[in-house]
Amino acid sequence: MTKTIDLQVNAKNIADFKRGYPLILKDAIINSDVLTKEGTIVRLIDRDRKFVAKGYHGLQNKGIGWVLTRKEDEEIDFDFFASRIDAAFARRETQFEDLDTNAFRVFNGEGDGIGGLTIDYFDGYYMVSWYSEGIYSLKHHVYGALDKLVEYKGVYEKKRFDTKGQYIDQDDFVKGEQGDFPIIVRENGMNFAVNLNDGAMTGIxxxxxxxxxxxxxxxxxxxxxxxxxxxxxxxxxxxxxxxxxxxxxxxxxxxxxxxxxxxxxxxxxxxxxxxxxxxxxxxxxxxxxxxxxxxxxxxxxxxxxxxxxxxxxxxxxxxxxxxxxxxxxxxxxxxxxxxxxxxxxxxxxxxxxxxxxxxxxxxxxxxxxxxxxxxxxxxxxxxxxxxxxxxxxxxxxx
Missing domain, CATH: 3.40.50.150 (Vaccinia Virus protein VP39)
Incomplete structure (x- = not known):
């Protein structure tokens, strides 16, 4: 069981979290000094210790973490990540069927329910981008979900953070078959050469x-x-x-x-x-x-x-x-x-x-x-x- 830490939310910020605001700002938390290790699951509570939301600690831009659920009994585990990723892929079903385009985003961070994580698709290859050490510490759930849910040629990742929460860019081959880069992808009938293992950018x-x-x-x-x-x-x-x-x-x-x-x-x-x-x-x-x-x-x-x-x-x-x-x-x-x-x-x-x-x-x-x-x-x-x-x-x- 992953350790959970209680964070008390400022009264003025509770309404924002309840209506779905996903980013945990430092100024919204009274006792943010209790946070030490990124990746810790956090439970947001009000001054009466009533549950507000649950998420994880990860330094990204102005935030110290992301809200993942507003259901008190929902665990942040493999099933959670698999359900969010499965739902995101289902939303892109028509794009997977588009013969003119085979490069697009299949998971877009907080828009698909997990801030700090994006997944892009390039003609059978997946590129996972991690925007904090916190979300990267939960990578086993994400890669396990990909293994369960989709067939792929290969998986690459880009870590866009350092231990101080600032962006760095580095990439690496993760699993499957390594691409013979550049690979040529299609976008609305146009061709683009992309490289998933050559620095910060892919080429498009x-x-x-x-x-x-x-x-x-x-x-x-x-x-x-x-x-x-x-x-x-x-x-x-x-x-x-x-x-x-x-x-x-x-x-x-x-x-x-x-x-x-x-x-x-x-x-x-x-x-x-x-x-x-x-x-x-x-x-x-x-x-x-x-x-x-x-x-x-x-x-x-x-x-x-x-x-x-x-x-x-x-x-x-x-x-x-x-x-x-x-x-x-x-x-x-x-x-x-x-x-x-x-x-x-x-x-x-x-x-x-x-x-x-x-x-x-x-x-x-x-x-x-x-x-x-x-x-x-x-x-x-x-x-x-x-x-x-x-x-x-x-x-x-x-």
Missing amino acids: FLDQRDIRKAIRDKYVDGKNVLNTFSYTGAFSVAAALGGATKTTSVDLAKRSLAKTIEQFSVNGIDYEQQDIKVMDVFEYFRYAKRHELKFDLVVLDPPSFARTKKYTFSTAKDYPALIADTIAITEKNGIIVASTNNASFSMKKFKTFIEQGFADAGSKFKILEESSLPKDFRTNRDFPEFNYLKVVIIQKLK
């Missing part, structure tokens, strides 16, 4: 699937496209397959060149007919202005925070300036795909950044569409702060 961000499809199907036919912070060029691939006359991919990371060439190549696209620039995006903006370059569609999907030798960029502070820079190299009636995965502000706040950028540039716009996480990245509607992705597709009017 699965949460942007709907946006890649929208770009390909609606916005790029006959257009000149710029993809900034391009990583492995997935948006550029979507644009080229959608009929773009030219794509330009810009990213500071040196490996982005080879990775982007690879993604073009697995789709039968002649990469030599596309521009791939290894350079700082902000330097490229200045270069484009000097050479009077204009684009019909620009993709902006920067990291939440980045530091180079010359710049420090934060989406929470610098996105309006990024929009203003983009406007200067966007054709009249051109499209800007503005995206961020920063969970610290809302969609409403993000749209004020866009408005400020256009106001600073003396330009006008209209919003064509907006979206957030795709359906496989399940979230709780009552707590939109966990739906971190915000994408707004904008048309520049002048």
Whole structure:
């Protein structure tokens, strides 16, 4: 039997937990100093020692743990994990049947009932990501559930934590057969090369699937496209397959060149007919202005925070300036795909950044569409702060 520790909840936070708030914040707990070892099962109680919820201790971002159940008699054991994972897989049944897409998320943390844990599917391979030492200490239940519930080619994991609760990125083969990487997965009929055992990233961000499809199907036919912070060029691939006359991919990371060439190549696209620039995006903006370059569609999907030798960029502070820079190299009636995965502000706040950028540039716009996480990245509607992705597709009017 796993040891359980009682944590007393501040009176002002009890209602939040009772209505389903999943993250245990340190400020919500009166006696958090009793916590020592991550992975400990915790029982949340009020000042009269009445049961509120049950979860586990694990350091992640602002939290010290996650609520797992509001049923006092439900044990946090193998059956608990198996039931949550089985239910999550059942919700994705239609996606497993989709012949055009075989890479997607099958378990999305707190949205599927276990905060700190995600599981992604890549054509028979599963990648399990652990976001705290606490949830990692319970891994035997998760891997046991996978063995019981699904057939797989192989399982990989990524540990995105250290003992101080900060993120690190490392990965490892767990069981089954090892992949011959890169493997080629399909997404809405497009091909992408992925590697599950080569550092923090796989080669594609699965949460942007709907946006890649929208770009390909609606916005790029006959257009000149710029993809900034391009990583492995997935948006550029979507644009080229959608009929773009030219794509330009810009990213500071040196490996982005080879990775982007690879993604073009697995789709039968002649990469030599596309521009791939290894350079700082902000330097490229200045270069484009000097050479009077204009684009019909620009993709902006920067990291939440980045530091180079010359710049420090934060989406929470610098996105309006990024929009203003983009406007200067966007054709009249051109499209800007503005995206961020920063969970610290809302969609409403993000749209004020866009408005400020256009106001600073003396330009006008209209919003064509907006979206957030795709359906496989399940979230709780009552707590939109966990739906971190915000994408707004904008048309520049002048």
